[in-house]
Amino acid sequence: MKRITLLTIVIALTSSPLHAVEPASVDKATAVAKAVDLMIRATRSMYTGKVVKKLKKDGKGAKQNSHKLKGFVPLPAQFVTHISEKVDAIQPKDAKGRFTVGLRSLWNLNPNQGLQDDFERAGWDSLVNQQNSWSGDLKAIPWRPYTQTETIDGKETLRYFSADVGSVAPCVTCHNAWEKRASIKKQRSADGIDSGKVFKMDELMGAVVINVTLD
Ligand code: HEC
Known part of the structure; x- marks a missing residue:
């Protein structure tokens, strides 16, 4: 039984279009994503x-x-968000290395900035796991971004999801105050998420999500 499962996974992986992706272009796209992350x-x-x-x-x-x-x-x-809309608008649609950038969170205050697809949900789980498996000071977590290649609109795309943490007190105070608002509580219950989240300093609050097309 175990062998069949493994075989199925091997077939799924080798027959996937991801197999055709050149490691060099993935490396280049990852470097672009890192630079965009830093810049934003x-x-x-x-x-x-x-x-x-x-x-x-x-x-x-x-x-x-x-x-x-x-x-x-x-x-x-x-x-x-304004920058990300501008970046999207000024790049030609078929530009090589075209990228998008945005903010996401499971506890999103803007209804458009929740986790939007399987990649983002897997990215979120990866970041939460990194936090939960860390026993020391949250500030010292060596965050690793979650990355994956995927075909989007017919183009091989590197997807990059990196932690956005409550690094200064106002992040935490302001978001915690918003979590108490009736409108946000309503949004949480509609999304099936526990309401009343109270962030601690240096805790995961959201993520920067970046997509870069491979040339
Ligand atoms: C004065 C209040 C305030 C402060 C300070 C603040 N935020 Fe926010 N944050 C908001 C609001 C309101 C939104 C939704 C904005 C919108 O409408 O797009 C938001 C959006 C976000 C998002 C996108 C997901 C979402 O909720 O829509 C992330 C991630 C985020 N904030 C993280 C942070 C971090 C990290 C800090 C500190 C570096 C911070 N915020 C500081 C109020 C605040």
Whole structure:
């Protein structure tokens, strides 16, 4: 019985289109994904540190409905979404190494940013496992991104899913406050997820998801 199962897996793997993917192009796409990951985090961090912080000092700041408020700017996560929409819009559809980037979470506050497919759910499980199997200080977790190649719209694509943690206190305080809102509790129960999540510092809060087409 065991042998049949193993044989089935071997056939499934060798007959899969993934087998045709050149390791070199996977390496290149992974390097692109890493650079995009770093850049998006640096951009968000500088936006928070230089723009939002300054505006707060001046008596304004960042708010989700900033478009209706004089002197306020979008939240850092919304800023990332704006960048990701722009990145998507300005790249030719058939460009080599075309990439997309976005934020995800099981505890998403934006209804469009939940886990969207099997890859993202597997990525989330991988990150949760890394956290659960770590017995030391959460801050020291050597996070490994979850990656996979997959055919999307007929193109071999590298998919990359890396941990976004509550690295500074405001991440945790703000998200915990949102978790108490009736609208979010309703969203959690509709999604079949426990409501009342309370994040700790340095805990997994979400993920950066990146897709890069292999040339
Ligand atoms: C002032 C409140 C606030 C702070 C501070 C904040 N967030 Fe968020 N975060 C939000 C809101 C609101 C959204 C949803 C924004 C939208 O509408 O797209 C969000 C979205 C996200 C998402 C995407 C998934 C989702 O919930 O839609 C991630 C991941 C995330 N935040 C992580 C973080 C991390 C990590 C930090 C700290 C570095 C942080 N947040 C700081 C309020 C906050």
